[in-house]
Amino acid sequence: MSAKPTTIKEIAKILNISPSSVSRGLHDHPSIGAVTREKIKQLAQSLNYQPNNAAILFQKGKTYTIGVILPELSEHFFSTAISAIEDEALKKNYTVIFAQSHDDYEQEVKLVEKMKNQRVDGLLVSISKDTSKFDHFERLNSFNIPVVFFDRIPPFKNVHYVACSIENATVKAVNYLLKKGHRTIGMINGPTTLFASEERKEGYMQAITFNRLKFDPSLIVNCDLTEKGTIEAANQFINHKRKPTAIVTFNDYVALFLIKYLKKANVVNEFDVVSFANLPFISYLDHTPIASIEQYPYLQGQKAANILLDLINSPNPESQAYYNTLVESDLVINSEKL
Amino acid sequence: MSAKPTTIKEIAKILNISPSSVSRGLHDHPSIGAVTREKIKQLAQSLNYQPNNAAILFQKGKTYTIGVILPELSEHFFSTAISAIEDEALKKNYTVIFAQSHDDYEQEVKLVEKMKNQRVDGLLVSISKDTSKFDHFERLNSFNIPVVFFDRIPPFKNVHYVACSIENATVKAVNYLLKKGHRTIGMINGPTTLFASEERKEGYMQAITFNRLKFDPSLIVNCDLTEKGTIEAANQFINHKRKPTAIVTFNDYVALFLIKYLKKANVVNEFDVVSFANLPFISYLDHTPIASIEQYPYLQGQKAANILLDLINSPNPESQAYYNTLVESDLVINSEKL
DNA sequence: CGAAATTAATCAAACGTTTGCGTAGTTTTT
DNA sequence: AAAAACTACGCAAACGTTTGATTAATTTCG
Numbered sequence: 001m002s003a004k005p006t007t008i009k010e011i012a013k014i015l016n017i018s019p020s021s022v023s024r025g026l027h028d029h030p031s032i033g034a035v036t037r038e039k040i041k042q043l044a045q046s047l048n049y050q051p052n053n054a055a056i057l058f059q060k061g062k063t064y065t066i067g068v069i070l071p072e073l074s075e076h077f078f079s080t081a082i083s084a085i086e087d088e089a090l091k092k093n094y095t096v097i098f099a100q101s102h103d104d105y106e107q108e109v110k111l112v113e114k115m116k117n118q119r120v121d122g123l124l125v126s127i128s129k130d131t132s133k134f135d136h137f138e139r140l141n142s143f144n145i146p147v148v149f150f151d152r153i154p155p156f157k158n159v160h161y162v163a164c165s166i167e168n169a170t171v172k173a174v175n176y177l178l179k180k181g182h183r184t185i186g187m188i189n190g191p192t193t194l195f196a197s198e199e200r201k202e203g204y205m206q207a208i209t210f211n212r213l214k215f216d217p218s219l220i221v222n223c224d225l226t227e228k229g230t231i232e233a234a235n236q237f238i239n240h241k242r243k244p245t246a247i248v249t250f251n252d253y254v255a256l257f258l259i260k261y262l263k264k265a266n267v268v269n270e271f272d273v274v275s276f277a278n279l280p281f282i283s284y285l286d287h288t289p290i291a292s293i294e295q296y297p298y299l300q301g302q303k304a305a306n307i308l309l310d311l312i313n314s315p316n317p318e319s320q321a322y323y324n325t326l327v328e329s330d331l332v333i334n335s336e337k338l
Numbered sequence: 339m340s341a342k343p344t345t346i347k348e349i350a351k352i353l354n355i356s357p358s359s360v361s362r363g364l365h366d367h368p369s370i371g372a373v374t375r376e377k378i379k380q381l382a383q384s385l386n387y388q389p390n391n392a393a394i395l396f397q398k399g400k401t402y403t404i405g406v407i408l409p410e411l412s413e414h415f416f417s418t419a420i421s422a423i424e425d426e427a428l429k430k431n432y433t434v435i436f437a438q439s440h441d442d443y444e445q446e447v448k449l450v451e452k453m454k455n456q457r458v459d460g461l462l463v464s465i466s467k468d469t470s471k472f473d474h475f476e477r478l479n480s481f482n483i484p485v486v487f488f489d490r491i492p493p494f495k496n497v498h499y500v501a502c503s504i505e506n507a508t509v510k511a512v513n514y515l516l517k518k519g520h521r522t523i524g525m526i527n528g529p530t531t532l533f534a535s536e537e538r539k540e541g542y543m544q545a546i547t548f549n550r551l552k553f554d555p556s557l558i559v560n561c562d563l564t565e566k567g568t569i570e571a572a573n574q575f576i577n578h579k580r581k582p583t584a585i586v587t588f589n590d591y592v593a594l595f596l597i598k599y600l601k602k603a604n605v606v607n608e609f610d611v612v613s614f615a616n617l618p619f620i621s622y623l624d625h626t627p628i629a630s631i632e633q634y635p636y637l638q639g640q641k642a643a644n645i646l647l648d649l650i651n652s653p654n655p656e657s658q659a660y661y662n663t664l665v666e667s668d669l670v671i672n673s674e675k676l
Numbered sequence: 677c678g679a680a681a682t683t684a685a686t687c688a689a690a691c692g693t694t695t696g697c698g699t700a701g702t703t704t705t706t
Numbered sequence: 707a708a709a710a711a712c713t714a715c716g717c718a719a720a721c722g723t724t725t726g727a728t729t730a731a732t733t734t735c736g
Contacts, residue, residue: 358723358724
């Protein structure tokens with residue numbers, strides 16, 4: 001019943017030559033004559049020979065596999081990035097294995113360890129929300145396993161990373177609102193622990209001060225990104241002595257919570273909302289953010305994968321400078337509203 | 339710089355015993371004395387020994403890897419299912435490799451071949467839209483690689499599959515509309531080539547005839563699931579001599595296209611819409627389908643993965659009956675509208 | 677006390693492929 | 707015609723681990 005796959009040895013035996021010659025023949029090694037080579041290839045073909053990957057991986061000490069660790073596979077951003085990573089890896093004949101940390105630091109540590117044991121050739125990581133120590137990644141250095149971070153990256157430069165400049169994006173968002181005439185702009189930011197929150201704050205301040213406006217810290221409200229937290233933040237704005245006329249939100253979900261609440265409070269028309277992520281459904285909404293920052297997950301995934309594959313195949317990974325790639329983000333104006 | 343991982347041989351040499359003893363010691367083989375066993379384990383621990391997976395896989399001829407082939411990683415349904423598959427596999431210490439067919443038959447065939455070469459222990463597949471031949475899967479039989487289909491399954495029973503009964507779901511949807519008093523119900527169905535379209539039609543007819551209503555075939559319109567196609571279908575209903583008061587759509591996207599168009603045509607209040615998928619954003623919309631069929635992608639992924647792992651580890655896969663698992667679907671009433 | 681059983685370990689082969697080195701046999705060079 | 711070079715292939719080791727067969731030493735039992 002169970003057909004055993006053909007091996008090089010069998011081909012060798014049939015052709016009365018050595019396995020090494022078969023191997024070389026199949027790889028077009030110059031030391032195999034054209035006649036023999038063709039005989040080998042033809043027989044291999046007709047026996048439907050398929051190299052035993054496990055054996056090759058083992059022999060070469062390379063797995064042609066890259067690991068991807070990220071918080072949540074089912075989030076739109078990540079699933080899109082994954083799609084790109086998969087596509088790029090396939091082109092270069094690499095296999096991808098995924099694992100999700102579910103935003104848990106302990107789990108992330110375990111997964112890194114597991115990936116190492118799987119002997120992945122390299123790792124692509126988007127770190128979990130509560131990761132603040134990075135020695136589990138540093139340990140990979142001694143095994144020559146390169147790591148490229150993407151999107152959720154550690155807050156320092158001496159690693160390889162691909163990310164979107166949240167700061168620049170925030171500047172764009174705020175500038176857009178300023179250009180539309182808004183002078184009091186609120187921001188619902190994420191928890192202060194997140195680097196991304198820091199960046200948003202920086203961008204906000206940069207845009208405000210560049211335009212010679214006074215920065216009012218009370219217009220930035222930190223929020224846990226839940227619906228409840230968003231409502232609390234919304235109330236702060238509604239009751240603010242300098243009530244803002246526009247609000248920048250941490251992401252599209254927060255924007256949705258916000259708009260839902262603003263509608264309920266019957267003040268939805270008093271605010272323009274700009275948000276991050278540009279999720280596909282945004283354009284289907286009735287009351288939408290007037291714009292959303294597109295962070296190009298596919299592109300980010302693509303770049304990250306290519307950098308990693310470069311690192312894997314670079315002869316001297318030690319001497320490499322760090323790839324610090326910023327993907328530009330774009331403010332997508334919701335044309336329905338124009 | 340590059341630390342070579344510790345091997346069994348090295349441990350053996352240090353302890354002056356044979357590699358086989360080390361291997362057995364680490365695996366609690368009874369023929370290794372307790373004292374030696376502990377010595378082995380301690381040394382392994384302190385040298386941070388990690389078994390070389392590639393070597394084990396090669397030696398065992400098993401990869402502890404399952405392959406997953408599906409149309410599009412970034413679709414919500416699939417990314418959720420994947421999330422489940424990953425979680426289940428991890429529990430049983432299996433690794434998962436993914437690949438996307440992008441709904442292309444040729445690509446699917448290639449991927450199946452690639453997975454076979456990767457020597458996956460089993461395969462989880464959601465077939466591409468234009469797959470109508472299945473010999474690329476049948477070829478796996480002779481290699482003892484079990485296949486479990488999920489969600490998008492072939493139209494016959496002699497395979498393992500997990501899916502949602504679209505037919506039952508459609509019955510539920512139509513019954514719900516009938517209970518709400520609708521007597522003329524339209525359906526925007528998918529292309530006739532899709533098995534899922536067939537099932538929806540069956541369900542529709544079953545509900546209609548069970549309630550002793552006359553079945554009017556012109557109330558089912560096939561559609562290519564694009565926005566353009568949806569608009570054409572919508573127009574057919576709007577201009578229908580028996581204009582329906584409710585419409586069942588193939589999925590949430592079609593529902594969105596439909597509602598968008600109905601709004602533009604100023605007739606959105608003349609129709610109740612019920613749809614499939616229950617995408618998370620549905621509840622954020624202003625004009626939503628009044629209900630959507632939840633197909634529990636996480637559950638489906640979970641079940642499919644477990645069945646596959648069962649098959650992989652069953653001693654006699656040949657004698658197995660076929661798993662034909664139907665996951666119940668639920669009609670989720672959009673409470674915002676009630 | 678000798679045979680049988682148990683314990684604790686070793687030996688060697690095997691998994692499939694790759695690759696450095698060696699070696700016939702042939703051709704080219706001087 | 708001898709030396710050098712090239713062609714086409716074979717040999718054997720190596721990668722790390724597992725496992726069936728074997729052996730040596732110890733214990734148990736009648």
